[in-house]
Amino acid sequence: MRILVVDDERDHRECLSNYLENELGHQVTQSKNGKAALAQFQKNPFPMVLSDIRMPEMDGIQLLRKLKELPQGRYVDVVLITGYADMSSAIEALRGGAYDYLMKPIDLIELRAVVNRIAEHQSLLRENYELTHCFEEKLAQSVRETETRLKDLQKAYAEVVGIGEIGVFSKQMKKVMELVKRFREDRTVPVLIEGETGTGKEVVARLLHYGEGEVTAPFVPINVSAISPNLFESELFGYEAGAFTGAKKTGQKGKLELARGGTLFLDEIGDMPLEFQPKLLRVLEDREFFRVGGLKKISLDLRVICATNRNLAQLVKEGSFRKDLYYRLNVARIFIPPLRERQQDIAPLARMFLARYAEQKKRRFKSIHPQAIKILEDYPWPGNVRELENTIERVVLMYDEEEIKPKHLEFLSLENNEIIESQSSALDLDSIVLPSDTLYLEEVEAKIIRKALAKFGGNKSRTAIYLGISRNVLNRKIKKLL
Structure with a gap:
C-alpha cells in the first residue's frame, strides 16, 4: 500500500x-x-x-x-x-x-x-468500487440493449398494428406527416382524413394513434358503410340487457366503450345515415353517451378519427350530411392527395414495395428499369398507393428476376386503355332530355346500376369504382332498387 x-x-x-x-x-x-x-x-x-x-x-x-x-x-x-x-x-x-x-x-x-x-x-x-463500476457498466449495457430491443419491438409492433413503413417522399406527404404529429398532441379534438380510395387514410389514422409504435391502447375501426342502419346505434353505443328484442341478457359494450383510452376510427363517415349524425355530434361535444336502453352516463375517454373518400362539403350542400357535424369534424383536417398529383412519390414508393415483397417472397428483384419507372409514372393510378403496392406485389409474385422491366408491366397498359375508354365515353349530362311529366330518380338510378353491372360482367367491385361509391353502398342500392 x-x-x-x-x-x-x-x-x-x-x-x-x-x-x-x-x-x-x-x-x-x-x-x-x-x-x-x-x-x-x-x-x-x-x-x-x-x-x-x-x-x-x-x-x-x-x-x-x-x-x-x-x-x-x-x-x-x-x-x-x-x-x-x-x-x-x-x-x-x-x-x-x-x-x-x-x-x-x-x-x-x-x-x-x-x-x-x-x-x-x-x-x-x-x-466495492470495482463492483459498483462493473455494475454501472453492466447496467448501462443492459439499458442500451433494452433500448435497442424496445425499438425492435416497436418496429415489429408497428408492422402488426398496420403502420409499418410509410413512404414520405414528396412535399405533400411531408405536410401530411407534420399535421399527424401536431394533431397527436390533443386527443379531445376529432380528426377528419379525406382522400380517394387507396391513398392510405387508415394508415394515417393508425399513425395518429400508434405514433412510432409506442402506444398499446386499443384502435377500434368501424366501416360506417358496412353497418346496417338498424344496427348502427347499438354497434356504436352498445346496449343494456333487454334494450330490444334479441338483445343479449348481459347487454353489450359498443365500439365507443371498446375504444376507451384509445382511438375510434370511423371509416367512410360520409355514408353515415343522416338520422344518426346528431347523436355522433352530441357525443363529440359532450364527451359522454348512454348505452341503448341505459340510464348511466359513460364518459368518452378516446380520440375520434373519421375518414372519407367523398366530398363532405358537397354532401352538406346536397343535404345528406349535417352542416354542424361537418364543422365539428373539419377542425383538424388532413387531406391526402391522390398519387397522380404527387408523381415524385411513385418511384420511391415502388422501390420500397419491391424491397418489401422481394424479401417476403424470396425473390431476386433488386431494382426497377428506368423505362419501367416511366410506365409507372405515366399510369394514372385510380387505386392510388394501394394499387401501386398491389401492382409491385403482382410482379414479384409472377416473376423472379433481378430487375422489373417494361414487359412485366404490360398489364397496366390494358387497364389504362379501359380507364381512358370509360373517361372518353363519360355521360354528357347536357344532352339529357328530361321528360315533361314526373321523373322517378330511383328508376333512373336502378337503370344506371344495371348498365354498369352489365358493362363489367357483374363484377361489383369494378362497378362500385366506376360509379364512385363503395361496394357496401352498391350492395345496399342493389338490395333496395333491383
Whole structure:
C-alpha cells in the first residue's frame, strides 16, 4: 500500500518511513510539511496519510480538512499523531474525518495494527468500487440493449398494428406527416382524413394513434358503410340487457366503450345515415353517451378519427350530411392527395414495395428499369398507393428476376386503355332530355346500376369504382332498387 508520511521533524519522519517500508513492506513517500503533502497528494492520491498534528504553516488538522475537500480525498484514510497533552486535537481530528490517531511516543505494535486495518479497509473500498463500476457498466449495457430491443419491438409492433413503413417522399406527404404529429398532441379534438380510395387514410389514422409504435391502447375501426342502419346505434353505443328484442341478457359494450383510452376510427363517415349524425355530434361535444336502453352516463375517454373518400362539403350542400357535424369534424383536417398529383412519390414508393415483397417472397428483384419507372409514372393510378403496392406485389409474385422491366408491366397498359375508354365515353349530362311529366330518380338510378353491372360482367367491385361509391353502398342500392 502507498503511504504518505508527513512530519516536520526529519528524524521522526525517516524512522516511521523505514519501519513502514522495511518491516511492513509498504511504499512510503515523505513530506516535510502540510502544504507540500497537499501538493503531492493532488498530483498522485495516496490511500493512507500518516501525519503529525503540530507542524508550521499548515498543521495536521488543516491538512486533514483540505484533503477531505478534494474529490480524490474521498477514500483516503488519515491517521494523525498527537502528544499525550493534546487530546482535544485528536478528538477534533476524529470529528473532521480522520480514520484514527496515535499517541507519542508511537507504539510500533499499535502502528502495525492501524496500518493493517487500513490496508484491509482500502482493499474493501477497491472491491466495492470495482463492483459498483462493473455494475454501472453492466447496467448501462443492459439499458442500451433494452433500448435497442424496445425499438425492435416497436418496429415489429408497428408492422402488426398496420403502420409499418410509410413512404414520405414528396412535399405533400411531408405536410401530411407534420399535421399527424401536431394533431397527436390533443386527443379531445376529432380528426377528419379525406382522400380517394387507396391513398392510405387508415394508415394515417393508425399513425395518429400508434405514433412510432409506442402506444398499446386499443384502435377500434368501424366501416360506417358496412353497418346496417338498424344496427348502427347499438354497434356504436352498445346496449343494456333487454334494450330490444334479441338483445343479449348481459347487454353489450359498443365500439365507443371498446375504444376507451384509445382511438375510434370511423371509416367512410360520409355514408353515415343522416338520422344518426346528431347523436355522433352530441357525443363529440359532450364527451359522454348512454348505452341503448341505459340510464348511466359513460364518459368518452378516446380520440375520434373519421375518414372519407367523398366530398363532405358537397354532401352538406346536397343535404345528406349535417352542416354542424361537418364543422365539428373539419377542425383538424388532413387531406391526402391522390398519387397522380404527387408523381415524385411513385418511384420511391415502388422501390420500397419491391424491397418489401422481394424479401417476403424470396425473390431476386433488386431494382426497377428506368423505362419501367416511366410506365409507372405515366399510369394514372385510380387505386392510388394501394394499387401501386398491389401492382409491385403482382410482379414479384409472377416473376423472379433481378430487375422489373417494361414487359412485366404490360398489364397496366390494358387497364389504362379501359380507364381512358370509360373517361372518353363519360355521360354528357347536357344532352339529357328530361321528360315533361314526373321523373322517378330511383328508376333512373336502378337503370344506371344495371348498365354498369352489365358493362363489367357483374363484377361489383369494378362497378362500385366506376360509379364512385363503395361496394357496401352498391350492395345496399342493389338490395333496395333491383
